[in-house]
Amino acid sequence: MNIFQEVESGVQSYARSFPKIFNKAKGVHLYDVDGEKHLDFLAGAGTLNYGHNNPVLKEALLEYISQDGVAHGLDMHTDAKARFLTEFKERILVPRKLEYVVQFTGPTGANAVEAALKIARNVTGRHNVVAFTNGFHGVTLGSLAATGNSHHRDAAGVPLNSVTHLPYDGYLGKDVDTSKLLDKMITDNSSGLDLPAAVILETVQGEGGLNVASERWLRNVEAICRKHGILLIVDDIQAGCGRTGTFFSFEKAGIKPDIVTLSKSLSGFGLPFAVTLIKPEHDQWKPGEHNGTFRGNNHAFITAAAAIRHYWSTPDFAGDIERKSEILRTELSKIADKHGKTLMQVRGRGMMRGLNCRDGDLAAAICKRAFLKGLIIETSGSESQVVKCLCPLVISEQELKEGLVILAQCVEDALADEISKAS
Template sequence: MSSTSIFDELESQVRSYCRNWPATFTTASGSSMHAEDGRSYLDFFAGAGALNYGHNHPVLLEALIEYLRSGGIVHSLDMHTATKREFLRTFRDRILAPRDLDYKVMFPGPTGTNTVESALKLARKVTGRQHILSFTNAFHGMTLGALSVTGNSMKRNGAGLPLTNSSKIPYDDYFSGATEDFLWLERVLSDSGSGVDKPAAIIVESVQGEGGLSAARPEWMRALSELCRAHEILLIVDDVQAGCGRTGDFFSFEEAGITPDIVCLSKSISGFGLPMALTLIRPELDQFAPGEHNGTFRGHNPAFVTGTAALNHFWSDDTFVGQVKERGDELHDGLSRIANGYEGAVVKGRGFLTGIKFPDTSAASRIAAASYQRGLLVETSGPEDEVLKTMPALTITSDELRSGVDIIEAAATEVLGAPVAGLAAAK
């Protein structure tokens, strides 16, 4: 029997990542993953954004091992524990207070789709309205409420029933600058005869991680925030993938200078890949009755431990932010060098959530496959997988970053041919 035969025999066909990366992985450290056949892979995927600080970061690993050996509580639902207390204090002191953010913290369940579901439910409860507006090419999760505000048709088709009480509106630059983005929405919300009901909330990603790496301009985010405030619509920012430093600042919306009503966090909030999610809500919106939204695995104390260690180690001052932004610029420059060699290729995204969109929609998938053969894990994004999506750990070194970009460049040359000299100047 082959080493992967049990997966084919027993596991559901719904699995996806292993089809593109069929290695059987055994160990990992930092930005490297190691397979049982002896090969090593540079990781430009970082657990789909759940491993912002890399694999098995020693500071977080030591905190976790020490806690587990101490006999500390592992599972506690929403009961008080010392580790939850320490996490909340640290989150307040390291993240909320320095940014002058006044949020209550809700633990909705351990995943990104849990925090989105809780945000949508709360918005409807508080406002008494049913409808939610979301954006073209958005992705917010795989459960029914989150799917209803997701744009991807393939993922929506998996619901098996109509996804109602939501509508899609154009994301920033959807019309390539030809139409004022909020002109229609502003008009119908102001017109009592428009027949368009005021929504409970608008949910948005500052960078559309799964939708093609479109990044909203700060001025667009500010205009959206002002529109919501003017019409008493709650603004929900889904920072599940773009948050926890992936765009440079801890929250992806900091660059725009806005304060959302509700913020969804998950993926890297535990710092170690352990399941954990937060829903941040303005205090006056904290209107769920006790137990009205709950979940068995809200109190995952090992995640509180590693989350606290991550906040203390990386976010005690601005040093880490500066390093992330510097490395992010290096990544953008490297990808731009590749894109400049191919007609119509453009760099998209922000920070460590950046990629290349190719006019040939099959190119990104083929380049990703060729990169895997060269020892790099990199995925694709967009409705047609037309964007090569790089998402390294924020702790990656300059040398590792350069190695990964060099692999992508070699893979692009294999798939698309040699880059065209002088094309960058023509662009």
């Protein structure tokens, strides 16, 4: 470990929670240099929906590399890009009756968000954007302005402007429809809210604590945007690519955002890859206005195309996710019900669910014990109080239940330890 302590910046985060040196990954497991196996319920913070070193994706990538396929081509046309665009159009967009042009941004989700904010402002000629409490959209300055978490915002070093934060669905309680506040403030000339260029939201707030927007609220927000000529941006970077059961997390709500951001599991293999999807009428970029040396990762094109072709050609994969989502919900509910609502409640949707604990200390204690028992799992939320399950979507029922058994035992142990210390 000395080399990391001597050379790597103190900004490292996950390494503090999981102080091991890992040297192998396969399916839903990570292996360390001591040969110990760890069940991965973090999955690259939602980047590995199809598991580590997925054999279907790996075979496609190795074949491409062995044939000296283009590795880097800026935004030039390549066979790899054509393969991805064809699969994405025919198997994702067309069946869902969605019409978008695909902008290849820099390879991070934050860059996709930056592009989304810029094009919305350019199209409308307005600068202000509405974002929501507990939202997380990245840590570059533009995306950070739309992020709510003070831990990240405080690191900016400059004022974060041109974004107004309003309450997310449920923020003021389940009986308060915060979309009405949004509409009222936009309509009222005395509200102090400048007419926004865009509204940006996550349908499930991953880093914000697994808060779920209702389908009704999402439809209301879309209607408000349409009424006032505001562009709707859905940040689907963590909740997309099947995490909630459908490829896009907004499908069940029946909305059609003006702009969608995707990254994380888009490559399917953990390769850096991000896109901003834009309705054709809003694609008003001038050539090179938003660019980057690594916009369009050809290796990621290959694995992304293989993932779409293999997993999204039929409804079977989505059905499998729904089935395992119900297992996850049921088992987490058993844990929460056993200990009572004052200690924890179940949060989330699909295969991004977790336990909203009484406080961050309890959540941290649970995760620490889990790692010692061979389960990698992390926290989210404004106070890091949510134990978040983000296991690969390809996990077997047996592996899923194995991880949940470990989690249940760690909850018991953490609570027992609290009682022991109190006595």
